[in-house]
Amino acid sequence: MKISHLLLTATVALAVQSCKMKSTESAVGGDAAARTYVAPGKYDEFYNFVSGGFSGQVAVYGIPSGRLLKVLPVFSVNPENGYGYSEETKAMLNTSHGFVPWDDQHHLALSQTNGEHDGRWLFANANNSPRVARIDLKAFKTMEIIELPNSGGNHSSPFLTENTEYVIAGTRFAIPVGNQESPLDNESFKKNFKSTASFIGIDKNTGKMDVSFQIILPGMDLDLSRAGKGPSHGWFFFSTYNTEQASTLLEVNASQKDKDFIVAVNWKKAEEYVKAGKAKKMATEYVRNTFHEETHSATSEIIKEVLTLDPTELKDFVYLIPCPKSPHGCDVDPSGEYIVGSGKLAALIPVFAYQKFVKAIEDKAFEGEYNGIPVIKYEAALHGEVQKPGLGPLHTEFDGKGNAYTSFFVSSEIVKWSLKDLKVLDRVPTYYSIGHLMVPGGDTKKPYGKYVVAYNKITKDRFLPTGPELAQSAQLYSIDGDKMQLLLDFPTIGEPHYAQAIPAEKIRDQSVKFFDINKNKHPYVAAGEKATKVERKGNEVHVYMTAIRSHLTPDNIEGIQVGDDVYFHITNLEQDWDIPHGFAIKHAPTAELLVMPGETSTLKFSPKTPGIYPFYCTDFCSALHQEMQGYMRVSPKGSNVPLKWHTGGEDTTKAVAAK
Amino acid sequence: MNRKLSAIAKVSIVVAIGCILMLWFVPMWRIDLAAPQYPEGISMNIWINDVKGDVEIINGLNHYIGMKTIHKNDFKEFVYMPIALGIFCGLGILVLIFNRRSLFYMWTGLLLLIAAVSMYDFWKWEYDYGHNLDPTAPIKVPGMAYQPPLIGYKKMLNFEALSQPDFGGWFFIVAALLLTGMTVYEWRRASKYKL
Numbered sequence: 001m002k003i004s005h006l007l008l009t010a011t012v013a014l015a016v017q018s019c020k021m022k023s024t025e026s027a028v029g030g031d032a033a034a035r036t037y038v039a040p041g042k043y044d045e046f047y048n049f050v051s052g053g054f055s056g057q058v059a060v061y062g063i064p065s066g067r068l069l070k071v072l073p074v075f076s077v078n079p080e081n082g083y084g085y086s087e088e089t090k091a092m093l094n095t096s097h098g099f100v101p102w103d104d105q106h107h108l109a110l111s112q113t114n115g116e117h118d119g120r121w122l123f124a125n126a127n128n129s130p131r132v133a134r135i136d137l138k139a140f141k142t143m144e145i146i147e148l149p150n151s152g153g154n155h156s157s158p159f160l161t162e163n164t165e166y167v168i169a170g171t172r173f174a175i176p177v178g179n180q181e182s183p184l185d186n187e188s189f190k191k192n193f194k195s196t197a198s199f200i201g202i203d204k205n206t207g208k209m210d211v212s213f214q215i216i217l218p219g220m221d222l223d224l225s226r227a228g229k230g231p232s233h234g235w236f237f238f239s240t241y242n243t244e245q246a247s248t249l250l251e252v253n254a255s256q257k258d259k260d261f262i263v264a265v266n267w268k269k270a271e272e273y274v275k276a277g278k279a280k281k282m283a284t285e286y287v288r289n290t291f292h293e294e295t296h297s298a299t300s301e302i303i304k305e306v307l308t309l310d311p312t313e314l315k316d317f318v319y320l321i322p323c324p325k326s327p328h329g330c331d332v333d334p335s336g337e338y339i340v341g342s343g344k345l346a347a348l349i350p351v352f353a354y355q356k357f358v359k360a361i362e363d364k365a366f367e368g369e370y371n372g373i374p375v376i377k378y379e380a381a382l383h384g385e386v387q388k389p390g391l392g393p394l395h396t397e398f399d400g401k402g403n404a405y406t407s408f409f410v411s412s413e414i415v416k417w418s419l420k421d422l423k424v425l426d427r428v429p430t431y432y433s434i435g436h437l438m439v440p441g442g443d444t445k446k447p448y449g450k451y452v453v454a455y456n457k458i459t460k461d462r463f464l465p466t467g468p469e470l471a472q473s474a475q476l477y478s479i480d481g482d483k484m485q486l487l488l489d490f491p492t493i494g495e496p497h498y499a500q501a502i503p504a505e506k507i508r509d510q511s512v513k514f515f516d517i518n519k520n521k522h523p524y525v526a527a528g529e530k531a532t533k534v535e536r537k538g539n540e541v542h543v544y545m546t547a548i549r550s551h552l553t554p555d556n557i558e559g560i561q562v563g564d565d566v567y568f569h570i571t572n573l574e575q576d577w578d579i580p581h582g583f584a585i586k587h588a589p590t591a592e593l594l595v596m597p598g599e600t601s602t603l604k605f606s607p608k609t610p611g612i613y614p615f616y617c618t619d620f621c622s623a624l625h626q627e628m629q630g631y632m633r634v635s636p637k638g639s640n641v642p643l644k645w646h647t648g649g650e651d652t653t654k655a656v657a658a659k
Numbered sequence: 660m661n662r663k664l665s666a667i668a669k670v671s672i673v674v675a676i677g678c679i680l681m682l683w684f685v686p687m688w689r690i691d692l693a694a695p696q697y698p699e700g701i702s703m704n705i706w707i708n709d710v711k712g713d714v715e716i717i718n719g720l721n722h723y724i725g726m727k728t729i730h731k732n733d734f735k736e737f738v739y740m741p742i743a744l745g746i747f748c749g750l751g752i753l754v755l756i757f758n759r760r761s762l763f764y765m766w767t768g769l770l771l772l773i774a775a776v777s778m779y780d781f782w783k784w785e786y787d788y789g790h791n792l793d794p795t796a797p798i799k800v801p802g803m804a805y806q807p808p809l810i811g812y813k814k815m816l817n818f819e820a821l822s823q824p825d826f827g828g829w830f831f832i833v834a835a836l837l838l839t840g841m842t843v844y845e846w847r848r849a850s851k852y853k854l
Binding site for chain 1: 713719797
């Protein structure tokens with residue numbers, strides 16, 4: 001009797017146990033640890049460049065270890081190395097509306113040649129104050145940032161054509177072109193608000209960016225975009241939402257239509273129109289910031305006009321393809337033949353065929369016009385639909401073996417399907433609510449495959465809790481076999497949106513170790529200790545200072561007065577790998593500097609009271625780093641203390657009259 | 660009495676001159692250094708007329724222990740060495756023209772003399788750099804000298820040093836061995852045939 005009681009209890013307990021909801025803990029394969037383990041001193045297989053989202057920066061991780069290698073400062077000031085604080089880098093964050101210290105960074109594109117990564121540059125978008133940045137992959141430095149006129153929210157950017165002819169910037173918000181004031185109602189939206197697709201030309205050799213032309217489209221929201229490749233090279237495809245043209249409560253108002261559009265732009269034809277002088281010049285104002293390698297300094301320039309093309313006037317270069325339910329991702333497969341639209345609210349994934357699209361144009365298989373632009377019949381361009389793939393499809397990447405991988409935000413999963421017969425092959429959960437996903441080279445003509453990485457929107461319980469504000473997360477899956485296999489979770493900075501990955505060997509060996517001091521053309525360089533000096537120009541004082549293990553020259557400075565603006569131009573004289581020096585002076589509100597070997601960097605300080613101001617090297621550079629320090633004496637305004645400076649014995653003292 | 664050189668000895672003169680001329684194209688000696696912070700190693704290459712490699716890095720490190728900095732212009736050897744070796748090559752051609760064993764012996768002796776003087780001079784420089792340290796140097800280890808090894812391996816504080824001939828040095832060694840061997844050969848030949 002007792003035994004049967006026990007048995008009954010146990011059975012009930014088991015039954016209750018099995019009634020629990022499915023756990024989110026997934027079965028991680030037994031060899032996952034070995035497959036992601038990169039032994040100390042060994043290198044990762046891929047560089048993974050991941051957008052830093054609302055941090056404004058770009059993070060670099062190693063794959064498959066998930067180790068953070070670097071945070072690249074791009075669109076936000078960076079206290080770690082003085083980007084945006086030093087006099088040389090402040091100009092990088094200039095816009096037509098002044099200095100912007102923090103932006104929102106979403107998408108990345110590695111430069112391509114013949115549709116494959118060439119390891120030269122990385123392009124990044126600023127979503128809020130519309131800009132595109134170019135990062136050099138030799139020095140891992142932001143070299144250029146160009147602003148976009150007539151844009152509101154540069155979301156569908158910075159996607160590239162297959163030979164890096166253009167980087168694209170499509171406006172997420174329709175705004176009145178020329179940015180004039182306009183009432184906020186639906187009537188005004190329809191009349192005044194426009195969308196723009198900007199084609200930024202890239203110089204083949206220098207990478208220099210110029211807005212070549214802008215296509216003015218009817219007011220709607222351009223979401224994401226991709227260039228055609230191979231046969232479809234010459235076309236660009238943009239997904240859109242809010243073709244309902246609402247200015248308020250888009251959640252409801254932009255979800256009314258059964259289908260929005262994929263905008264197809266024949267940019268080769270647009271180029272011809274521009275060459276033929278058919279583009280209109282529009283007066284505007286936007287800024288381009290360039291970092292000069294030789295002077296280690298950035299400059300800003302204001303550009304005052306832009307060329308625009310109107311597809312309602314110049315025909316046959318813009319077409320619309322209906323696409324279900326507010327499409328987000330708009331991805332082109334490696335062959336360039338298939339265009340995958342991902343309707344965020346759709347229960348299927350439409351796949352369009354480039355050949356059918358071209359034929360539909362030839363046959364004039366149009367269902368009508370939308371604000372003067374021809375709309376192709378949905379079925380005429382359709383290759384087929386992936387049925388019941390999941391909920392909330394967002395983005396698609398490819399493995400080069402005929403498979404596509406689509407992220408599903410709502411059902412929180414990656415679904416693998418076949419491009420040929422549009423059948424679902426496999427699905428794996430992500431933790432949680434995946435946004436973008438990335439297969440190394442998955443957007444190129446020749447994907448490297450091997451892994452797919454999920455970049456998630458929600459982290460929750462995946463790592464040790466750190467209060468309400470949590471790290472974001474990424475998940476690495478193997479796609480080598482038929483079934484996707486979860487290998488690793490790793491936390492990320494900011495919020496990761498899109499990412500790129502490139503085999504390490506395409507970048508590793510070109511990485512700069514230090515800057516050649518003989519090529520340093522900074523106007524305030526001190527290329528040796530003999531060149532150090534302190535110069536007064538009115539109330540500006542320029543200190544030409546050098547740093548070398550383990551002293552600063554000069555390290556005693558007198559004759560500074562309250563009211564002076566003191567510029568410390570620090571040249572790091574080291575010519576060896578990984579010997580940076582830092583600089584900080586007490587009470588300087590402009591923060592600190594981190595100076596790489598061979599580089600010159602400037603900190604501006606305007607002392608407010610007389611006294612002694614200690615300064616020191618902030619980077620533990622050597623055994624005698626702690627001795628790398630000095631003093632600046634600040635006297636009251638009008639004091640007769642002469643300007644003098646030295647390091648070491650009095651014999652090196654140089655003194656000049658204060659005035 | 661036949662004082663002329665054998666055909667093989669004549670060939671050896673040409674080969675030896677060729678070996679010595681190589682010193683204008685490849686470094687003579689190398690000193691390799693390694694430390695925990697320098698897993699990739701630092702090396703200094705000594706040519707007959709220059710010192711190359713990571714000299715600036717070595718100078719930067721040596722200031723801690725008060726060692727003098729190394730500068731090409733401090734070494735008169737970089738002027739004398741090419742002259743001495745140039746003269747040696749020129750004399751070789753004369754030996755070939757005059758075709759006398761005695762001259763060949765003297766010529767071989769000259770190369771060995773150059774080698775001996777060079778090695779002594781090299782040792783003297785190393786001694787000087789390793790011992791004459793700045794008394795105000797930040798790092799002073801009592802009893803510690805930093806003379807690199809003349810040839811071979813030595814550990815000095817956190818650095819390991821390896822000193823050995825570079826390509827040019829090996830060409831020099833080949834020339835010296837060849838000429839010494841040929842001298843012995845010629846000497847024996849002369850004694851045997853009472854030439």
